[in-house]
Amino acid sequence: MSKRQLKTALRQEGVVPIRMTRRAKRDMFAFLGFTFPNFFLLGVFVFWPILYSLYLSFFKWNMIAPKKTFIGLDNFQTMFNDPVFWLVTKNTLILAFFTVVVKMAIALGLALALNKNVKGRSVYRAIIFSPTFTTSVAVAMVWGWIFNPNFGLLRVFMRPFGIPPLDWLESVTHSLPAVIIVLIWSGIGYDMVLFLAGLKNISLEIYDAALVDGVSPWQNFWYITFPLLSPTTFFLTITGFIGALKAFDIVAIMTDGGPLNTSNVIVHFLYQNAFQWFKTGYASALALILFVIIMAITLVQNRLSRRWVHY
């Protein structure tokens, strides 16, 4: 079939080839002109680093030497045989789970309380929200002092309960909980504000109808408020997990991952490998694994959400 015959046949079938008019071409050009800067920046600062990091994960390189040595999957093999990697991954998951769950539970409680007409509630809201816009470095430094066993505030509060002063940040059992406490504290405000917004979106008519039916406050919460808040809860779970899996600043400043890596997390471990120990390839492999973990957790949550999120 010649090209001409093909065209005729297609036209008979109702398929009309798109011919760009001059105007359409110009529009296309304008479109590219406007989107190019954005694509260019994303490409340089997002996509290129991601691909380059993937590439580096197959090499042994210290970022200084002119030569990179190709080692195939060795970085991944080293990683899976490295007990520190498993400890750090475990810490990261524990940290993410407790941070997100506890933070959201407290935030929801506060949102419910402050959604009522309590006196001075805007003041409370402002106070609870304030850690959200405080720099994490300042947060970590101040909490470092609070946890200090010799003159920290925490020991003053513990003393009446007969709990001896404890060096939280220098303890193999308490350094991770200390980091989690700080992450929860600094994240509650944000979650609370979103829950408050979610609560405002629930129609009062539903509560009125429930009141007529004589439901208990617990039923009110469990069968009306909680299900109708589920999109907010879902959003906070996803973003909370992603944020917590990427925890870095608080760990770096408060504990530097120590003692003995008991409070170390993946991103901080990655940073140590890349910028303190000159293991750029290994760090890139860690980045890839972190990407996979975040992706997997998000996908699972998305899948589960069909069962409990009501839009």
Add this chain to the structure above:
Amino acid sequence: MKRRSLVLILLLAVILLANGSLWAAAQAEVKPTGPVKIVYWRSLTGVAGESQDEVVKRFNESRSDIIVESQFQGAYAEILQKLQAALAAGDVPDLVLLDSPHLQIFAKDGVLVNLDDFVKKEKAGFLNDYIPGLLADGYYDDSLFALPVLRSTPLLYVNGDMLAAAGLPRRAPKTWDEFREFSKQLTKYNAAGEAEQLGAGFTTTVTSGHWYFQGAVYAYGGLVSDEDFNIYLSSPEALAVATLWQDMVFKDKTAIPSNSHDDFLNKKVGMVFGSTGSMGNLLSRADFEVIPAFMPGQKQNLVPVGGSVLAMPSTDKNRQWAAWEFMKYMTGTDAQAYLAEMTGYMPNSTSARNHPDLAAYYNANPVRKVALDQLAYVRPQASVISLPKGTEILRQMLEKLLIANMDPKQVMAETTADLQKEYNENFK
């Protein structure tokens, strides 16, 4: 058509602008006119930082053909990261202040300028003025890559008032045995069993924990590792130190891991270790008598020398010349005498040590002279410190000993294995 070409030109401009190396290549061809401008990356804060800026200022005033721009780049560890990134980006400073163990990492991969040729052009015996033990750290593979500046030794700082209150003489313990004894005398627990005051704090930080440990091992007559990376952590000397420190924390309960001098300044612990460079800070902030002293001896007095070196990553011939001129100035007699007086760091040369200003200063402040006196008992740090992960592995060792209370023999064996592995990965 016109508009189209305009867009194309703009796109081309964006690509060219983004491609910094093309731009830089074009610039490098231009011959310099007027003074040569070089960039110096410095570290250290407070007095130690300001006095470096003052040295730069004095140099700039004395020369019309060179302008040095001093840029503060953060602590030693941050400089390390920024230099790494700068090398990857191909845009390096001309001079950089490095923590002495870091020199090897960069010299090994050929990113620092070999200074041998510059030395050859100077008068014969140019290097003889530098104190040999300090100059030694600037060598890699028998070539000179850096000159010593702002050098320090570890010291023991004790609280004189606390010693007197405990019925002890106002002086630091001379040996590690005496150190343990003093620590017992200084410790006080209250009725509830809470420590009110402890004898000593052991630093376990990644930057300096290993340094004091090395000092203790040297005092016992041992070594952490030699120049050929043989590791001696399981030797009786190193084990003795590990056991002593651990026993003081867990058996005697007279010492704690303490990573900040605040515990010392707040009178929670009576004795701490610190750099010579911390002396000015401690003396001015304490409201009690601070006695800076030699690290305790045992079989001998011997400490690892630390502090910084000045190295040259510059890639341009003209700027290398200018950088060398400034290196000579900053490590020279006048600047060194000034820096030593201001900061408490040690002068790096015989001529600076004998500088009249500095001699007068030490006469007026005898307490500051301790650092200088200890200079007679120094040797370089253990070779394993120059491994990228070396200091971290030694931090873990201290944490295993002093926080996790693990068996010293096992800890030392594990640490040796970790260091050996790190050596194989980097140098083999």
